[in-house]
Amino acid sequence: MSALAGLTLEAQQGGAPAPARKGRRRTAYLLLLPGALWLLLFFVVPLIQLAATSLYDPSGSLSTGYQMTFAFENYVNAVTAYAPHLLRSFLYAGIATVLAFLLGYPLAYAMAFRAGRWKNLMLLLVVAPFFTSFLVRTLAWKSILADNGPVVGILQAVGLLAPDGRLLATSVAVVTGLTYNFLPFMVLPIYASLEKLDPKLVEAAGDLYASPATAFRKITLPLSMTGVVAGTLMTFIPAAGDYVNAQLLGTPNQYMIGNVINSSFLVTLNFPLAASLSFVLMAIILLLVLLYVRRVGTKELV
Amino acid sequence: ACGTPARQGAQPGAAAEDLSDTEKLLNFSNWPLYIDYDDAEEGRPSLEAFEDATGITVTYTEEINDNAEFFGKVQNQLSNGQATGRDVVILTDWMAARLVGLGWLQELDKANLPNVEANLLDNLRSPSWDTDRSYSVPWQSGMTGIAYNAAAIGEIRSMEDLLTKPELKGRVTFLSEMQDAMGLILLNMGKNPGDFTDADFEAAIDRLQGAVDAGQIRSFTGNDYAQDLVQGNIVAAMAWSGDVIQLQFENPDIKFIAPEEGLMLWSDNMLVPTGAAHKKNAEALMNHYYDPAIAAQVAAWVNYISPVAGAREEMEKIDPALAENPLIFPDEDFLAQTNLFKGMTEEEERKYNELFQQVIGA
Amino acid sequence: MATPRTAPRTSYRARRWLGRNLVSVVAALVLAYMLLPNVVVAMLSFNKPASRLSYDFNEFTWDNWLNPCAAGDMCAALGTSFRISLVVTVVATLLGTLMAFAMVRHRYRGQSATNVLIYLPMATPEVVMGSSLLTLFVAAGTQLGAVTVAIAHIMFCLSFVVVTVKARLAGLDPRLEQAAMDLYANEWETFRRITLPLVAPGIAAAAMLSFALSFDDFVITNFNSGTTVTFPMFVWGSAQRGVPPQVNVVGTAMFVIAVAVLVLSQLRGRRAPRR
Amino acid sequence: MARQSRQERAGRLEGDLQIRDVTKTFGAHTAVDDLTVTIPEGSFFALLGPSGCGKTTTLRMVAGLEEPTAGEIWLGRQDVTRLKPYRRPINTVFQNYALFPHLDIFENVAFGLRRRGIKNVRAQVEDMLGLVELAGYGDRRPSELSGGQQQRVALARALINQPKVLLLDEPLGALDLKLRRQMQIELKRIQTEVGLTFLHVTHDQEEAMTMADTIAVMNNGRIEQMGSPAELYDRPATTFVANFLGQCNLLRATAAPAGDDVALTVEGRRWAVPAARSSAAGTDVWVGVRPEKLRLTAAAGTAAPAAGGAGTTGSAVEPGVPAGANAVEGVVTDTSYVGVSTQYLVRVPWGQELVVFEQNAGVEGPVEPGTDVVVHFDGGHGFVLDAGGDGVRGAAPAEATVGAMT
Amino acid sequence: MARQSRQERAGRLEGDLQIRDVTKTFGAHTAVDDLTVTIPEGSFFALLGPSGCGKTTTLRMVAGLEEPTAGEIWLGRQDVTRLKPYRRPINTVFQNYALFPHLDIFENVAFGLRRRGIKNVRAQVEDMLGLVELAGYGDRRPSELSGGQQQRVALARALINQPKVLLLDEPLGALDLKLRRQMQIELKRIQTEVGLTFLHVTHDQEEAMTMADTIAVMNNGRIEQMGSPAELYDRPATTFVANFLGQCNLLRATAAPAGDDVALTVEGRRWAVPAARSSAAGTDVWVGVRPEKLRLTAAAGTAAPAAGGAGTTGSAVEPGVPAGANAVEGVVTDTSYVGVSTQYLVRVPWGQELVVFEQNAGVEGPVEPGTDVVVHFDGGHGFVLDAGGDGVRGAAPAEATVGAMT
Ligand SMILES: Nc1ncnc2c1ncn2[C@@H]1O[C@H](COP(=O)(O)OP(=O)(O)OP(=O)(O)O)[C@@H](O)[C@H]1O
Numbered sequence A: 001m002s003a004l005a006g007l008t009l010e011a012q013q014g015g016a017p018a019p020a021r022k023g024r025r026r027t028a029y030l031l032l033l034p035g036a037l038w039l040l041l042f043f044v045v046p047l048i049q050l051a052a053t054s055l056y057d058p059s060g061s062l063s064t065g066y067q068m069t070f071a072f073e074n075y076v077n078a079v080t081a082y083a084p085h086l087l088r089s090f091l092y093a094g095i096a097t098v099l100a101f102l103l104g105y106p107l108a109y110a111m112a113f114r115a116g117r118w119k120n121l122m123l124l125l126v127v128a129p130f131f132t133s134f135l136v137r138t139l140a141w142k143s144i145l146a147d148n149g150p151v152v153g154i155l156q157a158v159g160l161l162a163p164d165g166r167l168l169a170t171s172v173a174v175v176t177g178l179t180y181n182f183l184p185f186m187v188l189p190i191y192a193s194l195e196k197l198d199p200k201l202v203e204a205a206g207d208l209y210a211s212p213a214t215a216f217r218k219i220t221l222p223l224s225m226t227g228v229v230a231g232t233l234m235t236f237i238p239a240a241g242d243y244v245n246a247q248l249l250g251t252p253n254q255y256m257i258g259n260v261i262n263s264s265f266l267v268t269l270n271f272p273l274a275a276s277l278s279f280v281l282m283a284i285i286l287l288l289v290l291l292y293v294r295r296v297g298t299k300e301l302v
Numbered sequence B: 001a002c003g004t005p006a007r008q009g010a011q012p013g014a015a016a017e018d019l020s021d022t023e024k025l026l027n028f029s030n031w032p033l034y035i036d037y038d039d040a041e042e043g044r045p046s047l048e049a050f051e052d053a054t055g056i057t058v059t060y061t062e063e064i065n066d067n068a069e070f071f072g073k074v075q076n077q078l079s080n081g082q083a084t085g086r087d088v089v090i091l092t093d094w095m096a097a098r099l100v101g102l103g104w105l106q107e108l109d110k111a112n113l114p115n116v117e118a119n120l121l122d123n124l125r126s127p128s129w130d131t132d133r134s135y136s137v138p139w140q141s142g143m144t145g146i147a148y149n150a151a152a153i154g155e156i157r158s159m160e161d162l163l164t165k166p167e168l169k170g171r172v173t174f175l176s177e178m179q180d181a182m183g184l185i186l187l188n189m190g191k192n193p194g195d196f197t198d199a200d201f202e203a204a205i206d207r208l209q210g211a212v213d214a215g216q217i218r219s220f221t222g223n224d225y226a227q228d229l230v231q232g233n234i235v236a237a238m239a240w241s242g243d244v245i246q247l248q249f250e251n252p253d254i255k256f257i258a259p260e261e262g263l264m265l266w267s268d269n270m271l272v273p274t275g276a277a278h279k280k281n282a283e284a285l286m287n288h289y290y291d292p293a294i295a296a297q298v299a300a301w302v303n304y305i306s307p308v309a310g311a312r313e314e315m316e317k318i319d320p321a322l323a324e325n326p327l328i329f330p331d332e333d334f335l336a337q338t339n340l341f342k343g344m345t346e347e348e349e350r351k352y353n354e355l356f357q358q359v360i361g362a
Numbered sequence C: 001m002a003t004p005r006t007a008p009r010t011s012y013r014a015r016r017w018l019g020r021n022l023v024s025v026v027a028a029l030v031l032a033y034m035l036l037p038n039v040v041v042a043m044l045s046f047n048k049p050a051s052r053l054s055y056d057f058n059e060f061t062w063d064n065w066l067n068p069c070a071a072g073d074m075c076a077a078l079g080t081s082f083r084i085s086l087v088v089t090v091v092a093t094l095l096g097t098l099m100a101f102a103m104v105r106h107r108y109r110g111q112s113a114t115n116v117l118i119y120l121p122m123a124t125p126e127v128v129m130g131s132s133l134l135t136l137f138v139a140a141g142t143q144l145g146a147v148t149v150a151i152a153h154i155m156f157c158l159s160f161v162v163v164t165v166k167a168r169l170a171g172l173d174p175r176l177e178q179a180a181m182d183l184y185a186n187e188w189e190t191f192r193r194i195t196l197p198l199v200a201p202g203i204a205a206a207a208m209l210s211f212a213l214s215f216d217d218f219v220i221t222n223f224n225s226g227t228t229v230t231f232p233m234f235v236w237g238s239a240q241r242g243v244p245p246q247v248n249v250v251g252t253a254m255f256v257i258a259v260a261v262l263v264l265s266q267l268r269g270r271r272a273p274r275r
Numbered sequence D, E: 001m002a003r004q005s006r007q008e009r010a011g012r013l014e015g016d017l018q019i020r021d022v023t024k025t026f027g028a029h030t031a032v033d034d035l036t037v038t039i040p041e042g043s044f045f046a047l048l049g050p051s052g053c054g055k056t057t058t059l060r061m062v063a064g065l066e067e068p069t070a071g072e073i074w075l076g077r078q079d080v081t082r083l084k085p086y087r088r089p090i091n092t093v094f095q096n097y098a099l100f101p102h103l104d105i106f107e108n109v110a111f112g113l114r115r116r117g118i119k120n121v122r123a124q125v126e127d128m129l130g131l132v133e134l135a136g137y138g139d140r141r142p143s144e145l146s147g148g149q150q151q152r153v154a155l156a157r158a159l160i161n162q163p164k165v166l167l168l169d170e171p172l173g174a175l176d177l178k179l180r181r182q183m184q185i186e187l188k189r190i191q192t193e194v195g196l197t198f199l200h201v202t203h204d205q206e207e208a209m210t211m212a213d214t215i216a217v218m219n220n221g222r223i224e225q226m227g228s229p230a231e232l233y234d235r236p237a238t239t240f241v242a243n244f245l246g247q248c249n250l251l252r253a254t255a256a257p258a259g260d261d262v263a264l265t266v267e268g269r270r271w272a273v274p275a276a277r278s279s280a281a282g283t284d285v286w287v288g289v290r291p292e293k294l295r296l297t298a299a300a301g302t303a304a305p306a307a308g309g310a311g312t313t314g315s316a317v318e319p320g321v322p323a324g325a326n327a328v329e330g331v332v333t334d335t336s337y338v339g340v341s342t343q344y345l346v347r348v349p350w351g352q353e354l355v356v357f358e359q360n361a362g363v364e365g366p367v368e369p370g371t372d373v374v375v376h377f378d379g380g381h382g383f384v385l386d387a388g389g390d391g392v393r394g395a396a397p398a399e400a401t402v403g404a405m406t
């Protein structure tokens, strides 16, 4: 199960590969072949196809077909028409990521250093909800946050919410849902990196006149940074592309770019628009990730 | 990849091999709240009657929530000439027209539809997109208006209320179907949904955008507004007539009104998509539902306008009060205040949909 | 004199206790947040709803647990999901494990390209993956259905498997394998008796993860399922017309089963040393 | 009032580290058991003992990383028992160093200064790196240094804070033998140079003996004996100390007072040890003698020459055995050459094997196994302990038979 | 033809392990450099050398885990150079043991037998566990054993296969001093009992000396010297060996032949060493002498008595210095007591410090630092090496000055 905790992080460990023997290289390719082929065929090729689609004539339709016209203006049109959705996606994803970090770090920390024999149980409880369909859980949020549900009632009673205020169908609900949905992906890598941290280092910092807060800031946090980076990426990326939370817990004013891509593909059948928005989304994500990773200085990851 | 070819079916009406004679099966996709349903028995009496009479087993799926959404779901198979797994689907006129145009429907054998031939109301016999009803048989007609929860909000009378009333802010849903939503807004702006200009439409879009931006509208829904209305998450909704009358059984405070500005009228059709392997069984089903007694039975539950002549007479036997309900059996005067959305060219349809889409953001 | 002194002392003690246990308290709250929906789902699984459209707790009943398949096609969808997830788990675990072995144990040209190939899918939003695959299937004229869903799931599970197994493998001391060779085990025996058992927990974790990801996937499935209805698709569809309470039975049962399986494997692992 | 008297007591001991009646229990287990010890300012104090005896726990309490269950810890006039670690003028060199892997060497060393808000640290850090002979290594990461170098960084990182007390928890445990000996010299040099109090934990007795002014041998959470290395080695107070500190031959004997001596009967042989070197009260005793204090002489009637540099002149029963020496005859069962010296095992008539070291100072060849010899030693080198109760303690478990270890 | 002659050569050496002209390069780095050595059947052969000198690489080639870049490895009459590891009658005890964590002790030990298809393993495994004193531990997991016990399992796991050659790669490196000494005895006992060829890698010179019949000192992929422990210690062939194996005082001198002796001039002092103990051809030489071979005598005019057990009778220039001894005056700068012996540093007039060991055999107190003394030794204990070229090698880096290490 700790292997599961390491699931999102690890990779950078590498470990010195055994020296190549004759013929081993061929074995390597044989081992790689099926998986790599699968990814090439069903991930890379589709992306290329999608790239092509993004340049189709925007006036194409089912009955007329879609012509490749290298319509780069699709990108311009998509961005201008859906800039608010793009912005909102990254805003919500950003807030959700920060919240998930603020919530996830203490949980991961407690699991790594405070849980003692409860450690495995806690890990279990973080992982187990994966098995209850996230749609079911998100629908549960819908009823938890419902206008005449318990949370709203309590908040109204204590005056934190206006008598006619509500949670469902607000940004708060959407961000709550996003945070909730991706929290495990934040907790697990941070936990994995904290697990590896030698508590002696924190003691050493205390011994060298660092107060607990300073020791955390100077030692614990920097040393768990690989986990934090992995966790934030594992939260931010899917959150930025998500549409289910906005759709179930929000209103059109909360819709994110994922909603647009989804409905362009599946409802309005505007494939060029959907494709170009997909690429804009990916490009921005990659850009942000690169900036972030460079800023935080964890080169190993990307 | 140099583009994707047009998806028009090679020969309109191309039929799959009909397995009806050997497989007594039928896959029937419908909207929620669109067939008689006995809560106590947890069964659908009219459908059971059909199964008993024909020995055909019906797989009934309430999977259609919105025309466009459903189309999006099946268009891949249809455009590739593949079976969708559905033998009968129920879609609204304009969507049925699109399918006819694409050649994705199977031509019906009139010989198998004596009841339809006999009982189909005259005014429905020859729509512009399927002039001799070769591909479609009406299921029900209905109206788009306003539903609200009278216990939660004072009286609602108009689209104006829906668009602007502060008490409704964030507690009202609109329909995600462009014809429904824009039709009512055009009416609200004094335009005729059956005949308007691009400028009219754009003005209406702006009005809608304003309401969205103000946070007035909670969401754009398909048939799923019903749930939110019953659960109390919303207090008013753009809604379809029959649904609301059914919801009243759950909650008597829920009311359907014709907005002061007018109602939209539409009808839904039974269609057999290409690739469906049980056309003859489908035709048997269509014929079954054109038995006036069955039609009345359905109408008594769903409260939509039945396209079957003689249903009203049968209804008298079931529930005389319903036979007088103008939402189920509208008279000429009532129909006069209803409106049809105009038939659009493909070009117009794309343009209006795109504008609408940008407002609803999905 | 004693009274005014004890009062601040208690509050000091309380503050001190809180200061020491703040992290644990916060962690407990966060855990509660993470489990709250599951609690609601579990409660609703015992609900007899007032009507088809209602989702509020109305009346306690065992019915949903006794008749889990009474809810339309839910059980069929569940079966479809299980079948797909099992296939996905087997194929993705197999292919991913092979890749992980190649990447950790071998040197070859194009290592960084392989790495990108592994990480990029994890950095791609699901809508993009789902839609691009759909574009491909449409262009290729592939019939959408369980097969295309499985293809898609295997694709995105692969990366997770590779990363998980790689971690385990990288932590494996190569000397153990050398020791086995030294002790007369040939390559195959070394793999079977040493490498595989030692990497097995990683592979098991990867398989479990694949199953969970596949079973739970909605977005990518929604794009590529055609008329096939998986459990999440069923939930999504039924969400539009009233979720049958049996859905909550399934959600709760899956949670309980997962916990039970994990607890059992833990206990077994702990007992294993004694032969 | 109680407070007053405590401060008075403390007043007498400027800068000394005092551990007073300290007990530490973990659950049911008592790791440190009512320990009281004063470590004089400026001394090099070694804490020696088997694994698990409570050394680390003691150090951690001094550092403030663990709170005593009972008792107090004073530093000079200050009770530091409940002071947070970061408020104590005490620093620690951790086993395995605990260097911060994400900071370079410079920042590792500067860490403590920065925490205390000291601004211009460069010069001080450079000086300190010079002291530990790592000038120029400032911008490396810990992982880029060898074990010995890391060790010195850990030392520098602690020393730079000029603590009153430096705690060293097996700082050399992870180094290999050669490097370890070298670091010992280094450490001792630095201690002499900076003159602060070192409290050094080790389980390597040779290390403790070469480096410390005072050694305390701990066992089961208590101190068995404390004193200078020579005192402990020459006059161990218990069999545990005798065996733990170096090797030792222990023989069962009956004792009787005889003037300035204690007369001993060892399997019928009459031996004597000065009464001053006996701590036994009863008649049942252990006679102890270190292997290097034993001499080998060829047995009468054997042609083999006396081995070792112990060529003595004097009359004796056996030729070559000095008069008055405690002697026993035996046969050499094993001879092993270790360069500096040769180690012999000699089986005496009652089956026990004695260990004898002979420094390889002469050119004579080693005594071959099988040679009959007389083993003898000057009574002034022996010591006598009570044999009441617990038998022989402190020998390594697998050889917990009475007697010799190689 | 070449094959024929090779087989002939092999025929002469039944069961010996021969490494012939073996070279191993990793990229540009030569780890093992044209190594040739024959390890006689049944011997205990130790490979000694600093870290990175190629010991492990050599072992791995013998085990078949690495393929030589050039050269051959023969086992008796068989060329095993390209044989897979699992086809060689050779087993390895790995550093850190490499026990299979998922198998219990029994299965770990039985592993090799099972792989060779042997059916009834129980009795054999039980026997072997008995031999390493682990009877009854069969159903534990490796993680449930202590370091020393794990070590013995690793040994049992290899031994049970009755290999022709057992390779041991620093098998004791991870153990603490006490346990290590104990395991050394154990290992030696087992080797004597089972009588097979042990090829033992270590960087602990004391370990190599106590255990091995033959020691090869490796440096930079080559063997510097090979011989019995006594030979290597007494007559090192290079300064590297002199310094690597134990401690050594090396003094610069000019040499001239003088009959059976070599006449040496050390900073003006006239010394002599038997010609047989010189390997120097030129006049520029090193004179080497081990610390335990040096004697301290109080300088003329000083009251301090001679220290150590070196009480000699004989006329000399200085009182107490034997005639003909090589002597130099100096002053004691450091005295350290290590129990068994006392180590002195003596600074001689030209500044070099000599190390002197005196076994603490007598009751005389140690010579205090500051005392003027004469250091002297018998010429027969010295040795002379060529000083051409490379200076002093083999001393630990931080002390690479000529002379003493403590
Ligand atoms: N946090 C703890 N919880 C429970 N028991 C502990 C704890 N710390 C130490 N102990 C126990 O206290 C005893 C003393 O431990 P300590 O670490 O002080 O030994 P040590 O003398 O340093 O041994 P070593 O030489 O192996 O480092 C041991 O039995 C140990 O198991």
Ligand SMILES: Nc1ncnc2c1ncn2[C@@H]1O[C@H](COP(=O)(O)OP(=O)(O)OP(=O)(O)O)[C@@H](O)[C@H]1O
Pocket (backbone or CB within 6 Å): A019, E026, E029, E030, E031, E049, E050, E051, E052, E053, E054, E055, E056, E057, E058, E203
């Ligand atoms: N697989 C390898 N690739 C590259 N260089 C290697 C490899 N294995 C060993 N070397 C290099 O070869 C040299 C000899 O290594 P080897 O492991 O034989 O040393 P060693 O004598 O066993 O040292 P130690 O005492 O530290 O174990 C070293 O410089 C090492 O860095």
Ligand SMILES: NCCCCNCCCN
Pocket (backbone or CB within 6 Å): B031, B032, B033, B034, B092, B144, B177, B179, B180, B223, B240, B243, B266, B268
């Ligand atoms: N509950 C049945 C609703 C049927 C709605 N049909 C679509 C109407 C589109 N204007």
Ligand SMILES: [Mg+2]
Pocket (backbone or CB within 6 Å): D055, D056, D057
């Ligand atoms: Mg310790």
Ligand SMILES: [Mg+2]
Pocket (backbone or CB within 6 Å): E055, E056, E057
């Ligand atoms: Mg090595």
